Amino acid sequence: MMKTLERYQKCNYGAPETNVSTREALELSSQQEYLKLKARYEALQRSQRNLLGEDLGPLNSKELESLERQLDSSLKQIRSTRTQYMLDQLTDLQRKEHLLNEANKTLKQRLVEGYQVNPLQLNPNAEDVGYGRQPPHQPQGDGFFHPLECEPTLQIGYQPDPISVVTAGPSVNNYMTGWLQ
CATH class of the missing domain: 1.20.5 (Single alpha-helices involved in coiled-coils or other helix-helix interfaces)
Known part of the structure; x- marks a missing residue:
């Protein structure tokens, strides 16, 4: 029974002492890791500044040569x-x-x-549809080539209307008849 009580006391009363020491060890290792990371961060910052051409004054010739080789390889x-x-x-x-x-x-x-299947056929009568080109008789089933259909010839110009022709002189009432219609 005595052994059981001793084990009980070790577990209940002895554990906090070891927990404190492990906690302190964990804090110490975390602090050391923080310091290492901080030093690494500062070294990387310094290296970046050196690669950008800043803060080159404190570097010696070997460090400058190393930096030059690094820049050349990059x-x-x-x-x-x-x-x-x-x-x-x-x-x-x-x-x-x-x-x-x-x-x-x-x-x-x-x-x-x-063009070999449906060649252009010129028609001497220029008043036909499509500027003398006869329309195709059947459309082609090809998806890439569709011949363009031309519109009939457009007649632009003045078409004199026989009713509105103005006479050269004044009429009976001295008005120009073409102006009053």
């Missing part, structure tokens, strides 16, 4: 990435050009075939 990587991007764009544009050329050839071939 510049090479940036140029390489940019060149690769431009080559990818060029390849894509060449592929699109090839597709457009193929589509253009196909359309030209269909256009030539359309």
Whole structure:
């Protein structure tokens, strides 16, 4: 029974002492981690300022050479990435050009075939519909080529009306008859 009581006392009364020491150890490690992170943050800030060309005065020649090598390698990587991007764009544009050329050839071939099936027929009588072009007899079923239907010739100009023709001289009542109608 005595052993049980001792264990009970250790668990109830001995634990807070160990809990306090573990809590203090945890706080201490957290504080040390904070200080390490703060120092790392300041070093990164200083490095960023150096890369931007600021605060270079306190650097020695080895640090400056290291900074120069770092900038050169970064510049090479940036140029390489940019060149690769431009080559990818060029390849894509060449592929699109090839597709457009193929589509253009196909359309030209269909256009030539359309003219062979339904050629333009010139009519000597210019007053016919479509400026001398006879309308097609049947529309084509092709989805790309539809011949345009022309409108009849538009007659623009003055058409004299025989009723409203004005005589050259005054009438019986000395009024111009063309003006009073």
